[in-house]
Amino acid sequence: METNSSDPESIVTNIPLTDVFGSHPKTKIIGTLLTEEEDPTTHFSVNEISRIAGVETDSVEDHVADLVAYGVVVETDELEDRVTYKLDEDDEIVDDIRRLSDKLFERESE
Secondary structure, eight states, X not given: OOOOTTOTTOOSTTSHHHHHHXXXXXXXXXXXXXXXXXXXXXXXXXXXXXXXXXXXXXXXHHHHHHHHHHTSEEEEEEETTEEEEEEOTTSHHHHHHHHXXXXXXXXXXX
């Protein structure tokens, strides 16, 4: 299933992270993985990331591979039948991204 930014289920197009850094697929993917702050161990399949981020699945696959190479995202095996991904919560950069996102949300609400 191909998804695009006009997908009504896309929820990361109007968050502070994309308002500041634009709607590049990597920004939207990171925004998607940040949406579960209370449960940062939530794992997402490529199709779930695509639907939530409003990014085509082929593009998600390419950009997630880059984010894995940067060490920001890790591949998991949460689902037996497909690969899943989550933020690497052990990486200092992910802490920085999460803090930045939180601060942007705070500023938006001021």
